[in-house]
Amino acid sequence: MLDSFEIITTSGVVLWSRSYAPVGTQIINSLINDVFIEEKLQQESGAGSVAPRYKKEKYTLKWKRAKDLGLIFVAVYQSLLHLTWIDELLDNIKTIFVEMYKDQLKQPNSRAIEYPFDKYFDQQVKELESAAGTAVGSRPSLSVEEKKDTLVEADNGGPPPPPIPGLLPAQHHAARAAGNSNESSPSQTPETSRPVTPNHILTGKTGPGGRSSRRARKAANANANVSSGEDSMKKAKNAKSGAKKMRKWNAEGFADEDDDEILDYSAPNVNGSEPEATATPALEAVDQDSWGTKTKKGQFVLKDLGDEVHSILENADAAKSKAGTSNGIVGSSLGAISGLFRNFVGGKVLTKADLEKPLKAMEEHLLKKNVAREAAVRLCDAVEQELIGKRTGSFQSIDAALRSAMESSLRKILTPTSSLDILREIEAVTAPSTAQRQRRPYVISIVGVNGVGKSTNLSKICFFLLQNNYRVLIAACDTFRSGAVEQLRVHARNLKELSSRENVGHVELYEKGYGKDAANVAKDAVSYGAANEFDVVLIDTAGRRHNDQRLMSSLEKFAKFAQPDKIFMVGEALVGTDSVMQARNFNQAFGAGRGLDGFIISKCDTVGDMVGTLVSMVHATGIPVAFLGVGQHYGDLRGLSVPWAVGLLMK
Numbered sequence: 001m002l003d004s005f006e007i008i009t010t011s012g013v014v015l016w017s018r019s020y021a022p023v024g025t026q027i028i029n030s031l032i033n034d035v036f037i038e039e040k041l042q043q044e045s046g047a048g049s050v051a052p053r054y055k056k057e058k059y060t061l062k063w064k065r066a067k068d069l070g071l072i073f074v075a076v077y078q079s080l081l082h083l084t085w086i087d088e089l090l091d092n093i094k095t096i097f098v099e100m101y102k103d104q105l106k107q108p109n110s111r112a113i114e115y116p117f118d119k120y121f122d123q124q125v126k127e128l129e130s131a132a133g134t135a136v137g138s139r140p141s142l143s144v145e146e147k148k149d150t151l152v153e154a155d156n157g158g159p160p161p162p163p164i165p166g167l168l169p170a171q172h173h174a175a176r177a178a179g180n181s182n183e184s185s186p187s188q189t190p191e192t193s194r195p196v197t198p199n200h201i202l203t204g205k206t207g208p209g210g211r212s213s214r215r216a217r218k219a220a221n222a223n224a225n226v227s228s229g230e231d232s233m234k235k236a237k238n239a240k241s242g243a244k245k246m247r248k249w250n251a252e253g254f255a256d257e258d259d260d261e262i263l264d265y266s267a268p269n270v271n272g273s274e275p276e277a278t279a280t281p282a283l284e285a286v287d288q289d290s291w292g293t294k295t296k297k298g299q300f301v302l303k304d305l306g307d308e309v310h311s312i313l314e315n316a317d318a319a320k321s322k323a324g325t326s327n328g329i330v331g332s333s334l335g336a337i338s339g340l341f342r343n344f345v346g347g348k349v350l351t352k353a354d355l356e357k358p359l360k361a362m363e364e365h366l367l368k369k370n371v372a373r374e375a376a377v378r379l380c381d382a383v384e385q386e387l388i389g390k391r392t393g394s395f396q397s398i399d400a401a402l403r404s405a406m407e408s409s410l411r412k413i414l415t416p417t418s419s420l421d422i423l424r425e426i427e428a429v430t431a432p433s434t435a436q437r438q439r440r441p442y443v444i445s446i447v448g449v450n451g452v453g454k455s456t457n458l459s460k461i462c463f464f465l466l467q468n469n470y471r472v473l474i475a476a477c478d479t480f481r482s483g484a485v486e487q488l489r490v491h492a493r494n495l496k497e498l499s500s501r502e503n504v505g506h507v508e509l510y511e512k513g514y515g516k517d518a519a520n521v522a523k524d525a526v527s528y529g530a531a532n533e534f535d536v537v538l539i540d541t542a543g544r545r546h547n548d549q550r551l552m553s554s555l556e557k558f559a560k561f562a563q564p565d566k567i568f569m570v571g572e573a574l575v576g577t578d579s580v581m582q583a584r585n586f587n588q589a590f591g592a593g594r595g596l597d598g599f600i601i602s603k604c605d606t607v608g609d610m611v612g613t614l615v616s617m618v619h620a621t622g623i624p625v626a627f628l629g630v631g632q633h634y635g636d637l638r639g640l641s642v643p644w645a646v647g648l649l650m651k
């Protein structure tokens with residue numbers, strides 16, 4: 001889903017905008033500031049027609065410029081999504097807008113003029129979403145010339161415009177006026193209520209046989225042929241029976257033509273009404289192999305972060321050190337420890353004094369890996385206790401003894417003491433033979449402080465469960481933050497599309513808007529899930545500061561009402577010292593006898609080898625890590641590999 005589109009001047013005046021979801025003003029402001037004013041960020045200039053890109057918070061911004069007019073066309077969407085048609089949208093909108101309004105834009109008061117553009121824009125979005133989603137790879141994309149021609153074809157009584165420019169008649173006049181006349185006395189009001197068209201142009205004819213109308217007709221016919229071709233292809237496909245195939249995407253980002261699904265989820269918008277805020281974009285399929293494997297029993301299990309994520313993190317590392325932002329850590333700080341006692345080799349009985357300096361260096365090393373001080377100190381204390389009085393092995397350096405002791409401590413901490421096999425647990429509750437089957441679905445709730453990635457990782461878990469063919473109900477229980485329900489609605493739509501495309505599982509959203517008591521909504525969602533035979537209910541909750549007594553205390557009621565089988569807390573990999581208090585406070589918030597069941601450590605892809613948060617949270621609570629978030633796509637969820645984590649921490 002596109003979140004917003006703005007046409008702004010290089011001095012920051014918004015000439016026209018379309019918003020589908022609330023986007024803070026700081027997002028566009030940052031783009032203007034960082035890229036255009038201070039030029040402090042290197043623009044990622046795309047090759048050819050690929051638009052440059054800028055990322056801010058959870059958004060990706062792509063833009064095109066009309067330099068001679070001092071305009072910037074900016075599309076804003078969530079980085080989580082792959083919108084394959086944004087570059088084309090930017091190109092088309094730039095062409096159409098400039099063509100329509102170039103004369104007004106050159107006037108001295110151009111900043112104060114209104115630019116009625118909504119319908120043109122909506123038509124383009126609808127067309128491009130539809131083209132990408134319905135696999136019309138062969139739909140002829142009009143050249144810039146053709147687009148211009150169809151704009152001036154308006155008033156000649158010719159055929160209706162082809163779908164790509166898709167302009168309403170009054171707006172064609174406006175376009176023509178903008179392109180052909182210097183007069184400015186308006187006489188006709190387009191539906192958007194702003195008069196922009198000079199009178200005589202409205203009646204001016206180029207004649208039905210004119211060059212522009214011929215071109216427009218040709219384009220219209222071409223499109224008509226495509227749709228009839230599609231129809232017959234669909235009919236042929238419908239006649240065939242057989243299993244639904246996974247949608248494939250070609251190199252240009254269009255869905256493979258050999259596909260019979262229509263993925264146009266945008267509102268028809270025939271009356272020029274606002275498209276639904278939740279219109280689903282064309283989504284890229286996620287290759288199962290990239291994030292999990294199928295077991296012999298047919299279960300889809302997540303990959304853990306072994307070699308694959310190593311490479312993600314190494315890339316992040318490489319990028320960081322290239323940008324000189326690796327927090328000053330160059331190479332491994334363990335080298336310093338080695339240096340301190342390289343001379344002691346074999347058979348040495350270790351004393352407190354021997355270990356003092358090396359352990360200090362080890363503590364520093366752990367801090368640099370983002371382990372909270374409290375955890376680092378305790379770990380070193382425990383290792384000290386273990387090593388004092390021990391004799392190093394023959395030919396074993398103190399370095400090796402310390403490393404080995406610390407590695408085994410870390411391994412012990414990170415290895416869960418009980419199984420966290422969610423799929424097995426869900427299976428146990430949902431198997432048809434289970435008596436509990438009648439009772440309720442398996443309930444997972446996600447908690448955490450604001451902005452850590454609760455909704456995103458809930459959606460990833462949902463996607464994972466869908467791969468296992470479960471019926472999943474997402475419950476929108478953040479009834480507090482404006483925009484939270486809409487955000488989840490978009491995820492639910494996307495997931496629905498991906499799952500129906502792959503013919504796996506089923507997902508629905510349970511929402512009751514804002515202002516309601518979250519515990520009640522959660523309870524009702526679980527009842528709804530039970531009544532409608534959902535296997536799993538995933539409950540999203542409002543983000544809350546872990547030291548906000550009032551908000552934290554409501555979690556007790558929440559747990560009592562929703563009775564979750566699992567409560568997972570999302571913690572950011574980059575959070576640092578605060579992780580300990582976050583973990584403790586959330587763990588204690590659900591009342592006597594009820595704590596957290598696991599952590600989801602999000603944004604692991606952003607920290608390189610500084611994965612110490614894993615250790616801090618687990619160390620503070622004894623609660624295991626259930627999942628790792630490693631990116632902003634639905635397939636970016638992994639299980640924890642303890643050797644991988646220990647390896648990075650001891651690097």
Ligand SMILES: Nc1nc2c(ncn2[C@@H]2O[C@H](COP(=O)(O)OP(=O)(O)OP(=O)(O)O)[C@@H](O)[C@H]2O)c(=O)[nH]1
Binds near residue numbers: 448449454456544605
């Ligand atoms: N790089 C990266 N970004 C992530 C990951 N998980 C979440 N994010 C991003 O983190 C930002 C916040 O994610 P949300 O899911 O909205 O966070 P939230 O906790 O639900 O936010 P609130 O509801 O406001 O408390 C978004 O930009 C996500 O795309 C991850 O594993 N890696």
